[in-house]
Amino acid sequence: MAVAETKYLTEFYHLPEFKGLEGYKKNGGYKELVKALKMQPQAIIDEVKASGLRGRGGAGFSTGMKWSFLPKNNEPRFLLCNADEGEPGTFKDRMMMEKAPHQLIEGMIISAFAINSKKSYIYVRGEYDDSINALTQAIQEAYKAGYLGKNILGSGFDHDMDVYRGAGAYICGEETGMISSLEGLKGQPKLKPPFPAIQGYLKKPTIVNNVETLAVVKYVIRDGAAHYKTFGTEKSAGTKLFSLSGNVVKPGNYEVPLAFPMKDMIYGLGGGFKAGRKLKAVIPGGSSAPVLTAEESERATLDYENLAQMGTMLGSGAIIVIDDSNCMVQCLANLTHFYHHESCGQCTPCREGTGWLDKIVHSILSGRGRPQDIELLIKVADNMKGKTICALSDAAALPVLSFVTKFRDEFEYFVREGKSKVKGTAFAPKGDAHVGH
Amino acid sequence: MSDTNIKCTINGTELEVKKGMTIIQAMTENAQRIAHYCWHPGLSIAGVCRLCMVEIEGNPRVQIACNTVITEGMRINNTSEKVKDAVKWGLDFHLINHPLDCPICDQAGECGLQDQYMEYGKYTPEMAEKKQKKHKVVDLGPTVVLDSERCILCSRCVRFTDEVSKTNELGIFNRGDHAEIGTHDGKQLDNKYSLNTVDICPVGALTSKDFRFKQRVWYLKDSDTVCNGCSTGCNVKVYFNKEGLFRVKPNVNEKINGYWMCDEGRDIYKFVNREHRQLKGQKYGAGSWHEEVHAGVAAKDAGQFLQTAKADEIGLVLTGQHTNEEYEALLNTFVNTFKTKNIYHWWPQEPKAGEFDGLLLRGDKNPNTAGLKEALSKHGITAKWADLESGLKSGKIKQLVVIAPENIFAYNDMEQKAAFFAQAEHLILATSVKFPGLEKASLKIATIIPLKSYIEKDGTFVNFKGDVQKFKKATTVVNEALTGVELAQLLAGQNLQIEVVPTPELFKAASNTRKDQVTLDHRKKNEFVFNRGRL
Numbered sequence: 001m002a003v004a005e006t007k008y009l010t011e012f013y014h015l016p017e018f019k020g021l022e023g024y025k026k027n028g029g030y031k032e033l034v035k036a037l038k039m040q041p042q043a044i045i046d047e048v049k050a051s052g053l054r055g056r057g058g059a060g061f062s063t064g065m066k067w068s069f070l071p072k073n074n075e076p077r078f079l080l081c082n083a084d085e086g087e088p089g090t091f092k093d094r095m096m097m098e099k100a101p102h103q104l105i106e107g108m109i110i111s112a113f114a115i116n117s118k119k120s121y122i123y124v125r126g127e128y129d130d131s132i133n134a135l136t137q138a139i140q141e142a143y144k145a146g147y148l149g150k151n152i153l154g155s156g157f158d159h160d161m162d163v164y165r166g167a168g169a170y171i172c173g174e175e176t177g178m179i180s181s182l183e184g185l186k187g188q189p190k191l192k193p194p195f196p197a198i199q200g201y202l203k204k205p206t207i208v209n210n211v212e213t214l215a216v217v218k219y220v221i222r223d224g225a226a227h228y229k230t231f232g233t234e235k236s237a238g239t240k241l242f243s244l245s246g247n248v249v250k251p252g253n254y255e256v257p258l259a260f261p262m263k264d265m266i267y268g269l270g271g272g273f274k275a276g277r278k279l280k281a282v283i284p285g286g287s288s289a290p291v292l293t294a295e296e297s298e299r300a301t302l303d304y305e306n307l308a309q310m311g312t313m314l315g316s317g318a319i320i321v322i323d324d325s326n327c328m329v330q331c332l333a334n335l336t337h338f339y340h341h342e343s344c345g346q347c348t349p350c351r352e353g354t355g356w357l358d359k360i361v362h363s364i365l366s367g368r369g370r371p372q373d374i375e376l377l378i379k380v381a382d383n384m385k386g387k388t389i390c391a392l393s394d395a396a397a398l399p400v401l402s403f404v405t406k407f408r409d410e411f412e413y414f415v416r417e418g419k420s421k422v423k424g425t426a427f428a429p430k431g432d433a434h435v436g437h
Numbered sequence: 438m439s440d441t442n443i444k445c446t447i448n449g450t451e452l453e454v455k456k457g458m459t460i461i462q463a464m465t466e467n468a469q470r471i472a473h474y475c476w477h478p479g480l481s482i483a484g485v486c487r488l489c490m491v492e493i494e495g496n497p498r499v500q501i502a503c504n505t506v507i508t509e510g511m512r513i514n515n516t517s518e519k520v521k522d523a524v525k526w527g528l529d530f531h532l533i534n535h536p537l538d539c540p541i542c543d544q545a546g547e548c549g550l551q552d553q554y555m556e557y558g559k560y561t562p563e564m565a566e567k568k569q570k571k572h573k574v575v576d577l578g579p580t581v582v583l584d585s586e587r588c589i590l591c592s593r594c595v596r597f598t599d600e601v602s603k604t605n606e607l608g609i610f611n612r613g614d615h616a617e618i619g620t621h622d623g624k625q626l627d628n629k630y631s632l633n634t635v636d637i638c639p640v641g642a643l644t645s646k647d648f649r650f651k652q653r654v655w656y657l658k659d660s661d662t663v664c665n666g667c668s669t670g671c672n673v674k675v676y677f678n679k680e681g682l683f684r685v686k687p688n689v690n691e692k693i694n695g696y697w698m699c700d701e702g703r704d705i706y707k708f709v710n711r712e713h714r715q716l717k718g719q720k721y722g723a724g725s726w727h728e729e730v731h732a733g734v735a736a737k738d739a740g741q742f743l744q745t746a747k748a749d750e751i752g753l754v755l756t757g758q759h760t761n762e763e764y765e766a767l768l769n770t771f772v773n774t775f776k777t778k779n780i781y782h783w784w785p786q787e788p789k790a791g792e793f794d795g796l797l798l799r800g801d802k803n804p805n806t807a808g809l810k811e812a813l814s815k816h817g818i819t820a821k822w823a824d825l826e827s828g829l830k831s832g833k834i835k836q837l838v839v840i841a842p843e844n845i846f847a848y849n850d851m852e853q854k855a856a857f858f859a860q861a862e863h864l865i866l867a868t869s870v871k872f873p874g875l876e877k878a879s880l881k882i883a884t885i886i887p888l889k890s891y892i893e894k895d896g897t898f899v900n901f902k903g904d905v906q907k908f909k910k911a912t913t914v915v916n917e918a919l920t921g922v923e924l925a926q927l928l929a930g931q932n933l934q935i936e937v938v939p940t941p942e943l944f945k946a947a948s949n950t951r952k953d954q955v956t957l958d959h960r961k962k963n964e965f966v967f968n969r970g971r972l
Contacts, residue, residue, distance in 0.1 A: 347615035356530075356533055379563075
């Protein structure tokens, strides 16, 4: 049986004209905005809630529920689109913004109307030049066409939208870190409570949603919650874009319904491995998700509850496939280096812990590991979990814990023999490159 | 009552706390121990040190106490193994990149890392990797030096400059474990309150240029007093040993100074130390200084002049730098014994008196102007400074007694005044500091009597808004110097009594005391205080 994508959001992505306003309108664009503006805002929120849509950025929190946390008054409120796609392995938002900027903008205007927000920002990762250009141009077109600005399509609803360019910090993808950055402060997460829905951007109620989440809103309005729920499972409704990367033959973005078997993703859509290689491990939801062994990945399905059951998470939908030519110590060193570099430095366990983990892993990698280092990695990572303002500390600790426990033999071999079990050598540290900067 | 108070249980003790209170507030107010670095009652909540962990019944994760508001019936503990373990590791994370240079660190002995590690530490260090290198001996400004390696990035100092001094000089630069405190481009940590950052720094990262390397803190005793730098009357702690005073830090008093004091006030120990002090009695006559005499002898001899002089030949000059008790004793002697009302208020900076910087610092550099004014009006004194000027010019005032100010930094007109007072036939100058300008003044006859400074006596100050604050003697610097009360008695020809505190009903009861304040009756002389207050 041939495995195929379910092109729901990405139906017209193959058309270059879908990027422009005309092409977008020709293929059903802005029809749902017209429809939504005639609905009661509460009805839109109820529809989104009923659709079972969960945040596509990583945490998987119910979108409708998030919206209903907003205070029921007329206080000014903001809608922020989190397009600071920084989770290693994730590149789906980039494709959406580059190929269909209007899809996101339409979803955002509908969402803003639902939560009665008159101003929204799209916070785009600084490196995404093409996305920023596409969005900026699309917003101009939308203003000209009367989809943005005062009295949109005669409905009496006003809305303004801006693109804000990040500066490339991973931590600004965390919603309160993003809010700090948008406020002109150093991009550091804020203490919760208060949560952004109560006190966010400029201390006003704020909703932060992922690019994909906001784009989906248009389709929930188009087809209704019931239709959306026909995809996926009860708790993981809808389709999702997955960014498949690593040692597969055909990496890329694939849209499939949730609960899609991971095996089909890797061997079917991904085209399997190069000759002579076989599956060793999969990081299923972006670099922060605990790793799965080959055996686990072959029985996993891509939905929130199954992956949670296996002790990992769907995250942002970034599937990183690792084949048997890779040394797991080296893979982990890559991750610890990333978190060491990206920790904002606010909370002590994360600031000091990410560096500590990184240094231990690199000392193992250079053949200087001590037998007690493996236990120490587990202890340090354990004590970084759940102790900080945001989830970066957990995100750094979880891969370490899963790599070390699931591939312990490789770590033990490296410490014992002073060289990689797979590659047969140690890796001299490149100066101080792995420490800081 | 029950609308604003709620019940909770902390470590098995049932407490009633104010609604809206955080766990850490309730715990510190009820004398429960909790580890913390970044939380400070006078600053906003940062929640970054992650040490004040508590376990709340029904919540599987440990929570930080500083950002958790107590709700009705909450059951909290910070003594379970889970919490202890979290704090142990929290401290270890603080220490892995800390240089552990305690032997050469000025903070040693009063360091938050040392104290809390003793109490909560893991004691089995496991860090074997290279430590992070950061900047050392960073000159932040005229008063403070930074050692970034010692810094634990609690952000207290940054929040202080943002929220209290509102000068915004400091920030945290860079990210992760190479983040460092620093000043913004082109700025220096240079404000009137900069040294508070040193007080609130829980480690040895920020040190005071004035104090560093002067003394190990365990060689210092401390004592509570009231700052005599201006009319705000901040509650302060002075640190001293037999070599003299070394530094001043603020005491907490929500009503007066909160948690802070100004940098100017921290200099007030300097004119108390011996190098600035009048140590002995001195006499001048027939164009030269005579041999030094004992303070009491000088006072008694001067008293004989006064006792034989006519009432309207006697004048007395007072400043707002002395205690209520001294004013009362002196005024009583002059008004009732010498029958004179030629009593003048030396007031050097009239135009600046009303100034206030919005936080603590006031233009009136006298701690007890209010007390002096009240004492003068109580004794019906109406004499003006102009009367003294004309009295001295015409030679009407022959015996002039001047009780000189202590704060030589605040009184910048002392040299001119020396020349001015020298016009009197006999100048009796009671002073705690070496009075500047006396050498140049053309004196006729003069008697110099050493006085004790405010650190060396019990007394009462009344601040600008009428708060009556008692303070106790901290230490003795110049042993034989006299207090104003003793001076008054000796001038009047009496002998010193052993009990020199006048009848208490004469004076107001203190209207402002702190919970931890030692009263005059119960003070223990030079008690060695181990408890150095809160972190």
